[in-house]
Amino acid sequence: MRSLAPTVICMALATRPVKGTAPGKRPSPARSLWDSTIGKKTVMAVSGLIMLGYLVAHMIGNLKVFFGPDEMNAYARFLRTMGEPVLHHEWALWLVRIVLVAAVVGHAVSAYQLSRRDIKARPQKYVHKRKRASYATRTMRWGGIILALFIVWHILDLTTGTVHPGEFEHLHPYQNLIDTFSTWYGNVIYIVAVSAVGLHVRHGFWSAAQTLGVGNARRERLLKLIANTLALVLTLGFVSVPVAVMTGVVS
Amino acid sequence: MKLTLRVWRQKNAGADGAMSTYEVDGISQDMSFLEMLDTLNEELILKGEDPVAFDHDCREGICGACSLVINGDAHGPERTTTCQLHMRSFDDGDTIDIEPWRASAFPVVKDLVVDRSAFDRIIQAGGYITAPTGAAPEAHATPVPKPDADFAFEHAECIGCGACVAACPNGSAMLFTSAKVNHLNVLPQGSPERETRVLDMVGQMDDEGFGGCTLTGECATACPKGIPLPSIAAMNKEWLRANRKAAKR
Numbered sequence: 001m002r003s004l005a006p007t008v009i010c011m012a013l014a015t016r017p018v019k020g021t022a023p024g025k026r027p028s029p030a031r032s033l034w035d036s037t038i039g040k041k042t043v044m045a046v047s048g049l050i051m052l053g054y055l056v057a058h059m060i061g062n063l064k065v066f067f068g069p070d071e072m073n074a075y076a077r078f079l080r081t082m083g084e085p086v087l088h089h090e091w092a093l094w095l096v097r098i099v100l101v102a103a104v105v106g107h108a109v110s111a112y113q114l115s116r117r118d119i120k121a122r123p124q125k126y127v128h129k130r131k132r133a134s135y136a137t138r139t140m141r142w143g144g145i146i147l148a149l150f151i152v153w154h155i156l157d158l159t160t161g162t163v164h165p166g167e168f169e170h171l172h173p174y175q176n177l178i179d180t181f182s183t184w185y186g187n188v189i190y191i192v193a194v195s196a197v198g199l200h201v202r203h204g205f206w207s208a209a210q211t212l213g214v215g216n217a218r219r220e221r222l223l224k225l226i227a228n229t230l231a232l233v234l235t236l237g238f239v240s241v242p243v244a245v246m247t248g249v250v251s
Numbered sequence: 252m253k254l255t256l257r258v259w260r261q262k263n264a265g266a267d268g269a270m271s272t273y274e275v276d277g278i279s280q281d282m283s284f285l286e287m288l289d290t291l292n293e294e295l296i297l298k299g300e301d302p303v304a305f306d307h308d309c310r311e312g313i314c315g316a317c318s319l320v321i322n323g324d325a326h327g328p329e330r331t332t333t334c335q336l337h338m339r340s341f342d343d344g345d346t347i348d349i350e351p352w353r354a355s356a357f358p359v360v361k362d363l364v365v366d367r368s369a370f371d372r373i374i375q376a377g378g379y380i381t382a383p384t385g386a387a388p389e390a391h392a393t394p395v396p397k398p399d400a401d402f403a404f405e406h407a408e409c410i411g412c413g414a415c416v417a418a419c420p421n422g423s424a425m426l427f428t429s430a431k432v433n434h435l436n437v438l439p440q441g442s443p444e445r446e447t448r449v450l451d452m453v454g455q456m457d458d459e460g461f462g463g464c465t466l467t468g469e470c471a472t473a474c475p476k477g478i479p480l481p482s483i484a485a486m487n488k489e490w491l492r493a494n495r496k497a498a499k500r
């Protein structure tokens with residue numbers, strides 16, 4: 001059952017590297033990180049994990065809403081003053097924002113390029129359709145698009161206030177989020193998006209481990225367990241806020 | 252057994268193809284899937300029609316020549332090669348859909364035959380060792396730890412059939428390439444080219460137009476030799492290591 005093994009070794013003497021692979025022509029490490037499929041996936045995995053880390057912190061921060069307007073609003077002020085006096089006012093916050101924008105852009109551009117390549121590599125469908133074992137891939141793509149749209153809406157709603165329903169008050173997130181979650185569409189958009197986050201993280205966290213070469217047969221169950229736990233905790237934590245507003249727990 | 256076959260017919264690489272329907276009778280449960288197709292072809296030849304072209308060679312599950320997507324599954328419903336698939340896996344009266352491997356890197360040559368030379372070029376890019384080997388050396392001359400030997404053997408089982416590419420929704424060749432890279436990279440004999448092998452083989456894989464990996468896992472489910480999905484993670488690790496080392500130089 002090992003027919004290729006001897007062939008491969010015999011070929012060594014007869015065959016030298018073929019076109020495009022002579023050492024001089026090998027692309028630079030930075031180039032191959034951006035050009036190769038494995039490199040692009042690495043960009044996706046690292047940027048995804050950065051966003052995941054941020055989401056965990058963000059979700060925990062949101063839970064402050066349960067401790068009243070003063071604590072929540074004080075937290076918002078802290079986000080501007082953190083890093084002082086070493087850093088100037090709001091510098092730390094802007095640093096986080098820059099890293100996040102870089103992560104979102106790197107992630108989305110790689111996702112777009114890889115998806116285009118994947119579709120081109122398999123142009124013809126099979127006539128005989130069968131149930132695929134996993135919806136992972138398709139969920140990742142539409143889930144990613146939902147997330148991208150959500151991120152734009154979310155910033156325009158609660159950061160800049162551009163599309164905010166009602167009176168947007170800077171540094172008063174408690175009042176602002178009650179406005180948003182008092183509209184039906186605010187709740188719908190938000191709950192759909194955080195559910196998409198859950199699905200995305202469920203496949204994404206485990207995938208990132210494989211991409212970065214951390215996954216192996218022994219760690220499989222542990223990695224899936226962490227992925228599922230993260231997905232569930234994130235979604236429940238985020239969903240708790242609109243649910244609290246809807247049920248009047250937070251008002 | 253009496254069966255209805257719906258087979259992809261395509262005159263040549265440039266022509267449009269379509270599914271054609273054929274009836275075959277007198278099929279024994281003990282025939283292999285390829286013998287069943289031989290029966291169809293004998294009938295077609297007697298009728299003066301063009302027989303269905305399909306790839307095969309050893310017919311004992313070791314060469315990797317046979318292919319076919321049968322009812323949507325690469326190599327059919329059992330986890331084996333099409334040549335080792337037997338008609339007892341089907342029922343009398345079944346309709347069976349037979350299609351070629353689908354991937355832009357595997358263009359159809361005729362009917363069910365696809366051009367898999369992209370795999371050969373991936374092997375040429377680094378799937379070998381450069382040490383002159385000569386006759387078989389004394390087995391204990393180069394000790395290999397047991398776990399490494401097992402790991403190498405597991406990956407050496409890949410027969411290069413391409414079922415992984417055919418099953419992948421992205422037409423990705425990551426499972427095949429990882430089997431080849433892992434097989435040689437873990438062994439002392441393969442270590443002099445450890446970095447260039449993975450960089451060059453992955454580079455060639457991308458150049459051939461295979462898709463990327465979304466870790467869907469269809470490849471490992473289809474593989475007749477049981478190359479496991481974590482092999483891809485192991486190759487990613489090798490690639491990242493090689494790229495880091497290249498950056499330091």
Ligand code: HEM
Binds near residue numbers: 045140148
């Ligand atoms: C801009 C919005 C987003 C888009 C368009 C997007 C799209 C995608 C797509 C298509 C994939 C699969 C790529 C592939 O397998 O080839 C993916 C993977 C992933 N995403 Fe996102 N995503 C977005 C936002 C997020 C967010 C907010 C997170 C953080 C939780 C995240 C974390 C991940 C992770 C960890 C992976 C796995 C990377 C890997 O397979 O190595 N993504 N994303």
Ligand code: SF4
Binds near residue numbers: 474475477
């Ligand atoms: S990895 Fe499995 S399915 Fe892919 S070419 Fe090798 S033997 Fe065939």
Ligand code: FES
Binds near residue numbers: 309317334
């Ligand atoms: S004909 Fe050789 S593996 Fe099937």
